[in-house]
Each structure stands twice: as structure tokens, then as C-alpha cells.
Amino acid sequence: MFDALSDRLSGIFESIRGKGRLTEADIDATAREIRLALLEADVALPVVKTFIAQIKERCSGAEVSKALNPAQQIIKIVNEELVAILGGETRRLNYAKQAPTVIMLAGLQGAGKTTLAGKLAKHLKGDDHSPLLVAADLQRPNAVGQLQVLGQRAGVAVYAPEPGSGVGDPVKVALDSIAEARQKGHDVVIVDTAGRLGIDEEMMQQAREIRAAVNPDEVLFVIDAMIGQDAVNTAEAFRDGVGITGVVLSKLDGDARGGAALSVRHVTGQPILFASTGEKLEDFDVFHPDRMASRILG
Numbered sequence: 001m002f003d004a005l006s007d008r009l010s011g012i013f014e015s016i017r018g019k020g021r022l023t024e025a026d027i028d029a030t031a032r033e034i035r036l037a038l039l040e041a042d043v044a045l046p047v048v049k050t051f052i053a054q055i056k057e058r059c060s061g062a063e064v065s066k067a068l069n070p071a072q073q074i075i076k077i078v079n080e081e082l083v084a085i086l087g088g089e090t091r092r093l094n095y096a097k098q099a100p101t102v103i104m105l106a107g108l109q110g111a112g113k114t115t116l117a118g119k120l121a122k123h124l125k126g127d128d129h130s131p132l133l134v135a136a137d138l139q140r141p142n143a144v145g146q147l148q149v150l151g152q153r154a155g156v157a158v159y160a161p162e163p164g165s166g167v168g169d170p171v172k173v174a175l176d177s178i179a180e181a182r183q184k185g186h187d188v189v190i191v192d193t194a195g196r197l198g199i200d201e202e203m204m205q206q207a208r209e210i211r212a213a214v215n216p217d218e219v220l221f222v223i224d225a226m227i228g229q230d231a232v233n234t235a236e237a238f239r240d241g242v243g244i245t246g247v248v249l250s251k252l253d254g255d256a257r258g259g260a261a262l263s264v265r266h267v268t269g270q271p272i273l274f275a276s277t278g279e280k281l282e283d284f285d286v287f288h289p290d291r292m293a294s295r296i297l298g
């Protein structure tokens with residue numbers, strides 16, 4: 001991801017490198033090129049507009065005109081603005097004052113929610129937490145089994161309705177899991193919820209009900225970075241329909257153009273907390289806006 005954007009940006013910077021003073025025309029041309037590069041990377045238009053306005057304003061100021069090396073200064077400004085658009089500071093998980101902390105995962109089917117649940121559990125376990133994975137996705141036929149396998153691999157307990165028990169109510173499963181966590185001493189509960197192929201009212205309603213029942217400390221929306229701007233629109237729909245406190249980017253290892261990853265923070269106003277970069281449990285990290293910006297700028 002971002003390879004094409006990185007190449008484009010380094011080409012743009014190359015063309016101004018070595019120039020002494022930059023004229024207003026040089027700055028305009030550079031801003032235009034950056035705008036095109038972002039649009040080609042599928043970054044949402046409002047994000048591109050805000051970004052370019054910032055770049056132009058800062059590049060026309062004393063920061064660049066007085067700089068010994070204006071090209072270097074422009075790269076620095078682009079870097080800082082990329083960090084800003086990605087959320088600025090690293091946003092850590094909010095933990096409940098009184099355990100257990102409840103993290104609810106939401107998103108479309110196939111976004112990578114269940115996989116993410118396993119990854120997050122493993123990550124938290126490595127940080128000396130004792131997570132409980134909760135299978136409240138009772139829609140997708142194999143979601144419960146998949147979570148059990150992931151739990152086993154991560155060495156993390158899984159709470160799921162007994163097969164054949166007739167418990168088909170995800171709200172009850174989610175609610176009961178909190179009591180289970182208290183009883184067994186788990187300090188974090190990760191609730192995997194059902195997704196659909198597209199947004200539908202029934203799914204939103206179920207997610208709202210689970211949210212109301214368990215009062216989560218975090219509602220993380222898992223977005224498939226491969227599906228571009230559609231993913232961002234879905235995140236907005238979930239923000240408005242369910243209420244989310246943050247975003248997780250999944251499939252950042254894919255070869256999509258990266259626009260969703262660059263847009264989602266600005267469009268939804270919600271921070272990106274984690275990034276998922278593959279199918280294995282280890283392919284996961286806390287999201288750091290500054291590291292991502294450095295990666296894009298190569």
C-alpha cells in the first residue's frame with residue numbers, strides 16, 4: 001500500500017530539490033502535483049482540499065521563503081501535515097477505571113473483525129492483560145468457530161454460546177460475557193459482533209443494542225483499507241448509526257492505493273488506533289501517525 005503515492009511524492013520532491021529560492025509559481029506547481037498524487041491514491045476530496053490548503057498556506061510563508069533549503073522545508077511541511085491528517089498523536093486504548101474494560105468491534109462482513117479480535121487479544125495478553133474474546137457474531141456461520149481457533153492460537157479464553165444451546169441472542173451473549181469476565185478475572189473483554197456485506201438497518205440496530213447493553217469503553221470500527229472510499233463512507237454510517245470511538249485499519253498489506261487509510265480520520269473525526277497488516281496474529285500494531293507518514297514519504 002502507498003507504493004504508488006510514495007513514488008509520486010518522491011518524484012515531485014526530486015523536481016524541486018537543488019533549487020534555491022522557490023517562486024510562488026514553483027509552490028503552486030508543487031501543490032498541484034501533490035493534489036493530483038493524493039487524488040490518484042483515492043484520498044477523499046475534502047481531505048485533499050484541506051491538506052492542499054494547509055500546504056499552500058505554509059509553503060507561501062516565511063518558513064519556506066527564508067529557508068536555506070526550501071525543498072527540504074516543503075518535505076518537512078508535507079510530513080507534518082500528513083501526520084496531522086492521520087490524527088497527530090498516537091491514540092492509546094481507553095481503559096475502564098473499574099475492570100473489565102469492554103471493547104466492541106464493529107464493521108462489515110469480511111472487513112477483518114474476527115481476525116482483528118484475535119490479534120488485539122494477543123497484543124493485550126503480551127501487555128500483561130487478561131483478555132476474554134466474546135463471540136457475539138452469531139450471523140456468519142463460522143464466526144464462532146473461527147474465534148475459538150484464534151483464541152486457542154493466541155492462548156486467550158473465548159466466551160461463546162454452547163453449540164446447540166439455542167442461545168442465538170448476541171446481546172445476551174455479550175452481556176453474559178461481562179459477568180463471566182468478572183467471575184474469571186479477565187480485565188478486558190473484546191466483543192466480536194456481526195457484520196453484513198453492506199450496511200443494513202437490522203445490523204445497525206443489533207450493534208446499537210449490544211452497545212447499549214454492555215456500555216463499551218471503546219467501539220472500534222474495523223475498516224478494510226482495500227476497499228477505498230466506500231470503506232470511509234461505511235465508517236461514517238457506523239459513526240452516526242452506532243457511535244464509534246475509533247477505527248482500526250485492516251489489510252494494510254494489500255496493494256490498494258491507500259486513500260481510505262489517509263481519509264478515514266479526517267472524514268469521521270475518529271482516531272485510528274491499530275493497523276492490521278496480514279492474516280497472521282502477529283501482523284498487527286498500534287497505529288502511529290508519524291511512522292505512517294514517514295513510510296509514505298519514504
Ligand code: GDP
Pocket residue numbers: 107108109110111112113114115116140195250251252253254276277278279283
Ligand atoms: P470479519 O467478517 O470482519 O470477521 O472478517 P475476517 O476476520 O473473517 O476476515 C476476512 C478475511 O480477511 C479472512 O480471510 C482473513 O484472513 C483476511 N484478513 C483479515 N485481516 C487481514 C489483513 O490485515 N491482511 C490480509 N491480507 N488479510 C486479512
